[in-house]
Amino acid sequence: KYVTTSPHHVVSNTELNYASSPVDFKNLIILESQIVHHFLNTIWKKCDTASNCSVPDHVLLHRYMDDFEATILKDVKMDLDLFHLLINRSLIDLNGLGFDAAKHPLKVYKTIQRMINILPPLINSTEYTNDMQEIKKIFLKGKLGNMETNCVLSPQDLVKLGNVAFSDESYAQAVDAFVAAKSNMRNGSLLERAIKYHDIKLDKIKSLISYNDIHVDSGLLLFDAFLHNMTHPNFINRIPLKLETMFPDPPADTDVCGGIKYEAIQNGYIFEKLCRGEDVKTRKDKMHLKCYYSSKSHPEFILKPLKIEVHNKNPLLIQYHNILSEQDMQQYRDQVNKDMKISKTTPSIRSQENKKTPRISRQRTSSGGWIQDSSSKTFPTFNKLLHKIGRILQVDISKETGSEMMQIAAYSPGAHYAPHTDAIFEYKAEERLEPFDLLSGDRIMTFMIYLSDVEEGGTAFPILKTLVHPSKGSALMWYNVQPDVETIDRRTLHGGCSVLYGVKWIANKWIRSKDQFQTLKCPASKQFMESWPLEMHIDME
Template sequence: MKPNVAWVRSACLLLLLPLMAQAEVYTSIQELTAVFSLERRVVAALTNYLGDMETRLARIRKYLQEYEQVSAEGVATDEGIMERLAGNPVHAFHLMKRLTVDWRHIEDQAKKDYWINVVEAMSGGVGGRGGLSVRLPAEEDLHGAAQALVRLHDVYNLNMTQLVRGNVWGVQSYAELTAQDCLYMGKHSFNMGMYPRAIQWFEEAYTLAGLEGNATVTQDQVNMFLNTAIKAYDESTLTRPELGHSVPTSLQKENETTKVVQYRLGDDLTPQEDAQNFQALCRGEKLLSYRYLASLTCFYDHRDHPYFFLMPVKVERHYLQPELLTFHDVLSDFEINHIKGIAKPMLARAMVQGHQGKGNTVSNTRTSKVGWLDDSFDLIIQKVNKRVEMITGLSTNVAAEDAEMMQVSNYGIGGHYNPHHDYLLVDKTEDELRFNIHPRELVMGDRIATFMFYLSDVTRGGATAFPRLGTAVWPSKGSAAFWHNLKRSGEGDVSTLHGACPVVHGSKWVSNKWIRERGQFLRRGCTLRPED
């Protein structure tokens, strides 16, 4: 018995829905790349399907045209037309041909389900045909992608007109936005409380709607949202006047957006000042004085290790105290490809510590996917960890719990990580340490230092910014940033607040090696000065 095709198709789609619901594609460029590849296969199947449908329709049109030619010989109301047609031997022959050969072809084509090839192309990625498994985007991914665009526009103050016409911070493409797209972005900005940005998106949507002839959305529809956003903006500036100057908008004149902003550095910054400095650093602005910048140097260093006396490390200094360094060319392309290769199957949505230390949770403050690599299973990872130990002088022995496993992260659309501290314990209360922190974490001690490899270059954006120090480290494939999270006294160094700037264009891969206090007792000693 032949199964009902429609029922089979419905069953296939029902099977796909749970997998699609789990999709979270926008948080990883690796996932997005796989989806683009899947779409290419689907488009090829759709092209074949379209060709088959056009062939089928052409055959039906030919049948109808032949019949119309025959019926045109008489008048429809003439009672003798059918008899006259039947009396014509050629007409009779064509009638037999139409209802045997031609009709059989039409019927056979109608029975074939060409759409099943498209379903198979789609399910081949989702179901894992050939050992592959591709997550399909869900509505959550659409919202995430929209929020990423809103975030990029806000942080980098991108030119709205250029952005909607495919110019993303100087990178031109055919990826343009419609009036409906801009309206969608404006709604997201509004829901996020970013009223000035929402007004910009709505104004651009209004302009594009006029240029499009109200094709995707009408100007009247946009105008309703625009008026609501302006009203909300006016009300917010009455209760919080600082919001009226926090973000340059199209409500202000263009020359006002380029006015010089005074930035303050230090450990006593307000959250607003931290955010302001962070965004400025992401845009590439210089917050340190030229005199201080002149004191920063690049040099070769043997790091007090015999291995580097013959082949010293290339060091770039970004800040003096606390010391913030970049070690260049510490990973080869082979090692990078190997690390990324074994990490890709393990990538999962990055988690952050929950409220009051209660477990881990997914958060919008960090959009990336991560995997953890244990050096006990791979000789290359062991070799890289040993290199970190030689460069830093700190123990990276995972088995002895002196350090954590290597974490590999891949950032997605507008991938970012809001400013945070890497230390986990020193800022916790005694009750939080007792009830919310696993005893193993207490044995390992806090994260004394961070060694962060850059596994890729980034076309635009993606810097690691330190808003309280006023400096940033930009991704450079094969290099690594290094800093201490704790002072020698064991106190947390609050000035090491840092975050990952949103990725504007390109793919960002990083690998973190967090070194714990355990095992560093004889490697980094205390001093008599509590401020050290």
């Protein structure tokens, strides 16, 4: 605490920005290389010979090596070239990285992948204009080498880049960014929307740039003129214009990058922020946060109350702490370790694929397996757990249709699950619904247990601005549908952040809707349905 350091050496954890700070980027790579080194060492120590290897390590090692082989050959080369470009132009000293980037393309590749996920917010410092130019070059087309990134830079992002360059008096670069912003508006369609939704701000442009009336065409022409003139010093001095007001955020349903809605991109940014540990909750949001002991849902909990942490009240997001013993958790991990497979996701309703078959995706990079409810006959602790879940949630999972088999998933370092909702009826095309789905109804709620402790790798809820720490032995519960049990509740959009160190194990129990109507009294009363999700679990004071 009392060591004096120069301010330049103080690393602020809350402001890491790998996408635009070469220093943070370099630190990330060093950290990653240490993790990989440690990871391999741990495995090799336990596996002098393959036969001596315990199953989980063996599986992990193979997966790691497969991943390495698969990526090294095809995709990495282009990305590596771009990475070098980025490094050459920035302040990163390759010798200081702790490993030779050329010999470790997988590490480089993964590092770049992280960087893609954390595109803007862009910093407002002039120092990094050059790096930003690189970033812009890489991300402008939404492609990094052969790899599709989530999105191209939006006009808003480009205007922000332009602003930085502008205040840096790098006018050529600023013009470049603004021209790109204009071309990303796709023939003015966004400008047209901006005119429609934000005429006041456009009035401002009108008065600043020209005295003519604004129409879309003339708006674009004026913009051109503005870009053309802005490098002229006399003109610049006369612009008191805050450029971002020209490009206010578009409405949430704007299609920004071919099918991706602006809202999805915003949520993606918040997801990444949460995963980096940034606090995005306001003071008002925090007022509802609470921890307490509860014995409400079943008399069993009078003897051993549930330790409850409320992360969000409406919609409900609750974490139940210490509900499983280490011994039980070890059993669940062992149970699926024998034949773990790479996790798959079901193609969405929008996807061109006709098949029902789930596929391996970049959205979800964990591995997993299932434990059938019937294993509870030979597996007594599992039986106990199923009963306990029923009592905690006050749901009926005694029949096969009440819930899905328990899904166990493992994420190794770097693995993640992009934001999604768990409900399936709206998402799956009708012909893809299984008979089981039709009999059991939608995934009314999720009960997700953390079976291990990891560094990072929490569960982030961008709309609820909440990051849940994956503490071992605790379980998280939320609703995927609204009280009518049919409309999806998008507010519980969530995803698993990348794991930094360790292996994250989770167990998912998805409660299906149809069997629950037995336990819900008076479902016909609208009032009851509206209060149902809250009253069941929260001590309303």
